[in-house]
Amino acid sequence: MGEYLLIRSGSIRKIREKKMKICIPIKNDQGVNSLVYKHFGTARGFIVYDTETFEVRTISNQKENHVSKRYELLESLTNLYLDVTIVFEIGENGLAQLNQAGIRVFRAAGTTIKDNVELLLSSRLIELRSNGCCHLSS
Numbered sequence: 001m002g003e004y005l006l007i008r009s010g011s012i013r014k015i016r017e018k019k020m021k022i023c024i025p026i027k028n029d030q031g032v033n034s035l036v037y038k039h040f041g042t043a044r045g046f047i048v049y050d051t052e053t054f055e056v057r058t059i060s061n062q063k064e065n066h067v068s069k070r071y072e073l074l075e076s077l078t079n080l081y082l083d084v085t086i087v088f089e090i091g092e093n094g095l096a097q098l099n100q101a102g103i104r105v106f107r108a109a110g111t112t113i114k115d116n117v118e119l120l121l122s123s124r125l126i127e128l129r130s131n132g133c134c135h136l137s138s
Contacts, residue, residue, distance in 0.1 A: 019052040020083040022120065023103075024113050029058045032114040040090040047113050048080060051121070056113075078103065086116045086125065096130040105129075 025043030026034040037043040046059040059080075061073055074094060077085075078101040085098055088108045098105050106125040110116045119125050 020050075021081060022049045022051065022117060023047070023059075023077060023080070023082045023085045024049070024108070024116060025087060026058075026113070031056050032112065032117070034113050035111055036086070036088060036108045036113065036116060038088050040085070040087045041094055046077065048082065049113065049117055051117075074098070074101075084120065086120060087128075090128070092130065095128060099130045 024034075024047050025037040025040050026045050026047055027037045027043065028034065029045060029047070032047070032049065034047055043061055045061050048057040048059060049055075050057075059077070074097050078098070082103050085103055085105045086108050087105060090098075090105065095105055105128045106120060107128055108116050109119050109125055116125070
């Protein structure tokens with residue numbers, strides 16, 4: 001396991017965690033200060049945060065309301081070699097597809113990307129697994 005630094009509120013904390021690419025749905029892009037969007041499948045975009053390089057990348061989802069485009073989106077996201085997705089709500093199909101692709105899904109507990117990355121790296125988020133439900137909400 002590597003040792004990482006997380007910058008929060010001007011302070012730097014050492015965190016021991018696995019190197020990860022983390023994907024989180026957003027409505028408006030404000031980098032790590034973006035608010036986590038309520039539902040994975042209808043998000044306007046996604047922030048991908050790399051814990052190794054600290055790179056923040058925005059992925060647009062212009063066709064968020066079209067069901068066929070959601071499947072294309074899931075395929076595109078799985079091609080990014082993501083390790084984790086953090087969500088407030090996700091449909092069973094989306095959760096199952098992410099899990100089948102080896103992407104772990106966690107329930108968001110903070111309001112911003114930065115908050116949720118910190119919670120994940122300190123093992124304070126609950127992992128969601130596909131189990132036949134319709135929607136998972138917080």
